[in-house]
Amino acid sequence: MNFPSKLIENAVAEFASLPGIGKKTALRLVLHLLKQPKEEVEKFSFNISRMRNEIKFCKECHNISDADVCSICNNPHRKHEQICVVENLRDVIAIENTAQYSGVYHVLNGVISPIDGIGPDELNIQSLLNRVEKNEVKELIMALNPTMEGDTTIFYISKQLQNSSVKITSIARGIAFGGELEYVDEYTLARSLATRLPYEKYLVNGK
Amino acid sequence: MNFPSKLIENAVAEFASLPGIGKKTALRLVLHLLKQPKEEVEKFSFNISRMRNEIKFCKECHNISDADVCSICNNPHRKHEQICVVENLRDVIAIENTAQYSGVYHVLNGVISPIDGIGPDELNIQSLLNRVEKNEVKELIMALNPTMEGDTTIFYISKQLQNSSVKITSIARGIAFGGELEYVDEYTLARSLATRLPYEKYLVNGK
Numbered sequence: 001m002n003f004p005s006k007l008i009e010n011a012v013a014e015f016a017s018l019p020g021i022g023k024k025t026a027l028r029l030v031l032h033l034l035k036q037p038k039e040e041v042e043k044f045s046f047n048i049s050r051m052r053n054e055i056k057f058c059k060e061c062h063n064i065s066d067a068d069v070c071s072i073c074n075n076p077h078r079k080h081e082q083i084c085v086v087e088n089l090r091d092v093i094a095i096e097n098t099a100q101y102s103g104v105y106h107v108l109n110g111v112i113s114p115i116d117g118i119g120p121d122e123l124n125i126q127s128l129l130n131r132v133e134k135n136e137v138k139e140l141i142m143a144l145n146p147t148m149e150g151d152t153t154i155f156y157i158s159k160q161l162q163n164s165s166v167k168i169t170s171i172a173r174g175i176a177f178g179g180e181l182e183y184v185d186e187y188t189l190a191r192s193l194a195t196r197l198p199y200e201k202y203l204v205n206g207k
Numbered sequence: 208m209n210f211p212s213k214l215i216e217n218a219v220a221e222f223a224s225l226p227g228i229g230k231k232t233a234l235r236l237v238l239h240l241l242k243q244p245k246e247e248v249e250k251f252s253f254n255i256s257r258m259r260n261e262i263k264f265c266k267e268c269h270n271i272s273d274a275d276v277c278s279i280c281n282n283p284h285r286k287h288e289q290i291c292v293v294e295n296l297r298d299v300i301a302i303e304n305t306a307q308y309s310g311v312y313h314v315l316n317g318v319i320s321p322i323d324g325i326g327p328d329e330l331n332i333q334s335l336l337n338r339v340e341k342n343e344v345k346e347l348i349m350a351l352n353p354t355m356e357g358d359t360t361i362f363y364i365s366k367q368l369q370n371s372s373v374k375i376t377s378i379a380r381g382i383a384f385g386g387e388l389e390y391v392d393e394y395t396l397a398r399s400l401a402t403r404l405p406y407e408k409y410l411v412n413g414k
Contacts, residue, residue: 002303004296005273011258014251018236029225031296033259034271041259044221045252051218052240052248064241066212089211089238096209 060131062107062124064089072096072104079103081138085128085157087111087150091143103141106131111149112156120156128157132166142170267338269314269331271296279303279311286310288345292335292364294318294357298350310348313338318356319363327363335364339373349377 003009008030015026033041057063058070061083065071072078072092082103086092092105108123120126131137140157144150158168174192175184184192210216215237222233240248264270265277268290272278279285279299289310293299299312315330327333338344347364351357365375381399382391391399 003300004277004279004303005262005271007254007258007262007273008271010254014254017251019239020232020235025227027297027300028227030255030258032226033255034262036259038259042256044224045256047214047217047221048237048240049249049252051214051237052243052245055212055214055241064212064215066214070211072211090234093210093234096211 061105062109062127063092063105077102081136082141083128083131083137083139084141084143086143087145095143103139108144108153111144111147111153113149113152123153125157125160129160132161132164137166139167139169142168144170146173268312269316269334270299270312284309288343289348290335290338290344290346291348291350293350294352302350310346315351315360318351318354318360320356320359330360332364332367336367339368339371344373346374346376349375351377353380 003012008027011030011033012023012026015021015029016023021029033044054066056065056068058065058068058073060069060073063070063072067074073080079102083106084095084101084103085106085108086095087108087110089107092107095101095105106124106128108125108128110118110123112118112120112123128140132140140161142154142157144153154168154170161168172195173188174195175181175188181189210219215234218237218240219230219233222228222236223230228236240251261273263272263275265272265275265280267276267280270277270279274281280287286309290313291302291308291310292313292315293302294315294317296314299314302308302312313331313335315332315335317325317330319325319327319330335347339347347368349361349364351360361375361377368375379402380395381402382388382395388396
């Protein structure tokens with residue numbers, strides 16, 4: 001695609017470098033911004049560069065944060081003896097949006113994946129073990145994606161903690177609400193049969 | 208959606224204000240930028256705010272431009288007696304990408320649409336009439352979208368120029384290459400029958 005303006009071409013190239021945005025979409029976004037007042041576009045670019053420059057990572061749980069310790073770790077009303085271990089920030093947001101969890105988090109920043117060259121040392125695992133040792137952590141809830149890499153990571157962490165009294169649990173795998181039995185893969189269906197619950201626990205919130 | 212960081216929340220809100228980008232996509236883009244080096248993100252926001260602040264509109268054809276006169280109007284190898292009238296910049300880019308047009312453009316910046324409160328005075332029509340009068344323009348090629356508003360605009364411009372010797376043409380409407388007769392609407396099919404061409408002109412480039 002040829003552009004009559006170098007300025008437009010550069011701006012389109014920037015948008016097109018984002019995942020899932022092609023040249024045509026990028027051009028549409030640029031033309032949209034061209035129609036906005038200058039101050040709006042200034043605010044747009046300011047908020048984005050500020051986000052990247054000022055963001056911090058919580059030194060407790062490695063979640064992104066505006067301060068040294070994130071608002072979740074800083075909250076005295078949350079159960080600090082319960083840690084939910086997740087892969088990344090997106091999972092924290094997903095769990096927070098359920099409004100059903102009152103413990104704290106630990107963001108591993110990935111999962112063990114030898115094929116991608118990611119071993120335990122590349123992840124925030126040592127700091128998790130330190131947290132478990134130092135504080136009085138009663139439960140680690142593993143909320144990792146149900147993949148081979150996720151399961152390997154759970155296995156590795158549980159091995160490291162085998163002499164500890166901490167209880168390690170995993171979020172339930174089964175058939176999603178609204179899902180249909182006939183479209184579920186055999187493995188999930190088999191596991192959800194094997195890990196069946198008394199029917200009164202089946203209801204939302206266990207009520 | 209709740210975010211653990213105000214900085215992230217602001218950046219997500221900026222992306223989500225763009226057309227066709229929802230909150231989830233916006234978050235994905237923000238997390239992508241978070242993983243990039245700071246200089247890259249700085250360049251991203253710089254190129255966007257610079258584009259908005261420094262862009263100019265060509266005083267000849269109203270196309271966007273880095274200078275007072277755009278690179279197309281400034282090109283002595285283009286036929287300045289042939290003006291292609293388009294609705295917006297996107298159409299200029301689309302026609303330029305065919306690499307088949309060697310004249311210049313005139314960007315109306317919209318079409319006449321009384322229902323949206325857009326009359327001839329809101330568009331770059333007077334400057335087009337001035338250009339036709341001042342320069343030795345031989346042909347105006349109307350490349351507007353085949354809508355009621357587009358046709359109204361063509362009609363209005365042709366009325367204004369009825370005492371001029373300029374030739375007014377419109378791009379051909381018919382069945383697209385690769386299109387199938389049975390799926391074409393009746394109006395297009397009827398028009399493409401009525402405006403049929405000798406078969407040797409049917410081939411691409413008229414060769």
